[in-house]
Amino acid sequence: MASLRTWLSLPEVTPAEDYGFFGPDSVAWKVWSYPTGLTVGFQRAVVIEELDPSLIAAVDATSAIYSRPRTRYDRTLRYFAMVMFADSRSTATAADILVKIHSKAVGTDPVTGKYYDANDPQSQLWIHLTAWHSLLVAYEKFGPGRLSAADESQYWHECARAAELQTCDPADVPRTRAGVAQYFERMRPQLIGSDIAKKAMNHLLDAEVMLPPMPLVLRPLFRVVAAFLRRGTLATMPRWMRKMAGLPTGRTLDLLVVPWLSAAMTVISLSPRLELLLLQLISPTTVPVAAPVLLGVTPKNPVTTTPRQAQREHGYDIPARAHHALREKQRNRVLGKGLPPSDEGLIESQPILGDIA
Known part of the structure; x- marks a missing residue:
């Protein structure tokens, strides 16, 4: 019962320093703050990302999604939320430290034999667009529905603004739905449903591995919740992608889950406390x-x-130019000497992104 009381006790709310990079007039806030955003939308993003062979090679090398799934998921979701909702100083700091964290994710992909680097601009663009697209897809499928043309245009321009926090070039971010669709079509031949990708995707679709130990009386309920989240996430994924990953493609269950999840998200959206x-x-x-x-x-x-203004104001290099000495040091350790990378960026991140234990 102590864990239940802890869960029901929300922390005291502290006003942010500023609105960060978007604010209440942004379409991004409207989409990301709806209950679909940090649930189905985020789960869809982290699942689909694993089809990129470079990304899954880096993920599999650390094994963190298996050895500490809850803290890894928690820290990743916190970073995504910071980009959208946190103040400009904190988010610029987090983005700078993320470059240091990613510096340790270098090596040779065992599937393709190619070199991978988590700070590679194209890898970062894939992560960035997959996240923003996934949250919009979930919002449209289980939330209020499709954005107006004006709102959607604003949403993708805001997506490009957020890309200033990544090592990718914001100019590479499409500004239209059609442009985003073309990007995913261009990526399609590069995606691989490898054994390690399938293993990671199935693991990340199981929301139960991310949840804390449940009181016995609540476990049946949360098994049902986890099952609906899994099925809802699957329903948002293209069938070609699900076939590539060896995931279920049944249309009937896709159709059945929509009204239930839509109704649940509507109810949750009526109560900010319930969403929290x-x-x-x-x-x-x-x-x-x-x-x-x-x-x-x-x-x-x-x-x-x-982000560019915040980076200048607080003394950070833009991510593409940040921490090249550390990145070279990590490459030399891993590729030159065959040693594991150092954890200095990961350790430094804990006060900002949460404990890694």
């Missing part, structure tokens, strides 16, 4: 980031800025 309780279950460290937005708490300085 759900988020606290999935990702406790993300709650302080999302709470001010969901509860409408005005920041100390109610203004927005851009």
Whole structure:
């Protein structure tokens, strides 16, 4: 019962320093703050990402999604939420540290034999677009529906703004739905449903591995919740992608899950506290980031800025030019000397992204 009381006790909400990079007038806030965003949308993103052979090679090499799935999921979701909702200083700091974390993810892909680097601009573009596209797909399928043409245009321009926090070039981000669709078609021949990709995708589709130990009385309920999240996420994925990954493609279950999940998301959207309780279950460290937005708490300085402005103001290089000495050091350790990479970026990230234990 103590764990249940902890779950039901939300932390005190602290006003953010500023609105960060988007703010209440953004379409991105509307999409990402809806209950579909940090549930089905985020799960879809991390599952689909694994089809990129370079990305899954890096993920599989660390084995963190298996050895510490809950903290890995929690930290990743917190970072995504920071990009969208946190203040500009904190997010610029987190993005800078992420380059250091990714510096250790270098090596040779055992499937293709090619060199991989988690900081590679094209790898970062794949992660970035998969996330933004996935959250929009989930919003449209289980939420209020398709955005207007004007809102969708604004959404993709905001996606390009957020890309300033990655090592990819924001100019490479498509600004239209058609452009995004063309990007995924161009990527399709490069995607591989390898054994390690299939293993990771099935693992990440199981929401139960991300949840804390449940009181005995609640376990049946949350098994049902996890099953619906899995099926809902599958229903948002193209069939060609599911076939590649060896995942179920049945149309009947896809159709059956939509009204149930849509109704559940509608109910949750009516209560910010209920949405925060759900988020606290999935990702406790993300709650302080999302709470001010969901509860409408005005920041100390109610203004927005851009990542480039924040990077200049707080003394950070743009990610593509950041920490090249550390990145070279990691490459030499891994590829030159056959040693494991150092954990300095990972250790440094803990006060910002949460504990790695």
